[in-house]
Amino acid sequence: MEARNQTAISEFLLLGLTEDPDLQPLIFSLFLVIYLVTVLGNMLIILAVISDSHLHTPMYFFLSNLSLNDICMSTTTVPNMLVNIQTRDRSISYTGCLAQIGLALVFGGLENCLLAVMAYDRYVAICHPLRYTVIMSTRLCVLLSLFSLGISIVYGLLHSLMILRLSFSSVVKIPHFFCELPQIIKLTCSDTSVDNIVIYVAAAIFCGVPVFGIMLSYTHIVSSVLRLSSSEGKYKAFSTCSSHLSVVFLFYGTGFGVYISSTVAASPQKTAVISAMYSVAPQLMNPFIYSLRNRDMKAVLWRLIARIVSVP
Template identity: 60%
Template sequence: MEAKNQTGVSEFFLMGITDDLTLQLPIFSLFTSIYLITILGNVLIILTVSIDSHLQKPMYILLSNLSFNDICLSTTIIPKMLVNIQTQDQSITYTGCLTQICFTLLFCTLESCLLSAMSYDRYIAICHPLNYTTIMNPQTCGLLILLSLIISLVNTGLLGLMVLRLSFCTDLDIPLFFCELAQVIKLACSDTLINYVLIYLATIILNGIPVSGIIFSYTQIVSSVLRISSMKGRYKAFSTCGTHLAVVSLFYGTALGVYISSSFNNSVTNTALAYVMCTLVPQMLNPFIYSLRNKDMKVALRKHISKAMCHL
């Protein structure tokens, strides 16, 4: 059938991970579990940081914001997917799709910016320990969060709202379980050159800012640690940023996996699984990485969980 220009699109269709009906129940159960674990783990991090006075430090304040962002990102994607599986209706309205694109862009960019802010905090803690409390004061912490939000909003405005100018064909099937910007642009019948130009510019400039911040911070951290003569001192210095480095590696490693999968793999299922690893798995694992590898967080969690159990 010849694709015709359709400017008044009312809905798109999310193809999901697989069209095998026998796998729908296991997939529903899996993603329900992922969502519940993500919510529970990140809420626990937020509550622990909020009520424990020993964790009222810039690093943990940034961490609680990261946890809130992870909850928002997962909520943007998973509930709609679960509803579609349960109702056996893969449609999503045009407005709903555009909203999902914008919020996904916002929270993914904010995740990157917050990780960059946390890397700056680790840079100050290791390279300028005597001035840490002076530099990383509450005002600086708030400014980093505000700057992260501004960059994320600008990126979302430039990329997400430009979808409004596009007209679409009769082929409205999105080969994923959520509305992703690049996949939606591929369905357009109108000229998409300006959209792709903006994507590349935003990737280089706006998304390049947090990545550059992380690279700069860890370059300085490694340089500073290597100047420490004792192995014990080096280990102690690296241990203060090991947890954050693990989270950064997970986030950007899975994002790189999506890029490679999209470039060299035409399998719908494999591409969908790559997006699962990028957009959902890091948000689920972040609380466990911080609670298991960070000594202060581990102690605080044990204390408050024990206290809560005693009151039951």
């Protein structure tokens, strides 16, 4: 089939997780519940941090940023999928697809950066406790958040502009429930050798550096904690990192699992199902991890929920 320039493409077709019509109501209900729980859980985290002065600390400031990012990440992909299932219209405009790719990369990159910033916050809290309030000032926290957002926007724009130069056939069917960069690259008619190099180099820089920062921070944390003589002090120090570590393992664990599974998956549809876990699982589980493993957050959330329920 002869390739046409990307400007001639008006829309793509999202095939979703399955083409079986009997499974569509089940998928719709499942993802609707996941989306609502994700938005509600992360919104409660944000409201809890805002409403309680005891949570006005750098750690909870970054946590509220992470929760807001998780809401945005889920909103980028899931609502469009739900509308497509409900209307039985699988089409998405070229502009909409490009925007979805860019936003997914921006919010994915921002989560990556925020996890690194939160690891640095834990490093300062444990390794330099006496200077914590001086180092982690409000100005630095805001600058770190803005810098993370700026880096993520550059990462998303880089790949979005890269897609603009690609050409596609007249009918493009994406075996996924949202426009994902690797799927788009596979479906293009253009030479993707340069694009693949850009993807790997960008991943090494924009994703590798935050991962290295997390590893470096926790190397210093473990080294500092092991030097403590009190077992109670060691437990307290590690407990302050447990929630963040759980989120880190969930985010990178699911991502690594998707990458490994996609290389051995028998069909693109199975790859889409596996990738769906990475797209929704971390955003869904993060509020539960921080609320269940953090006594201060749990107490504030219960008070907030009680206040909301008691309102006539």
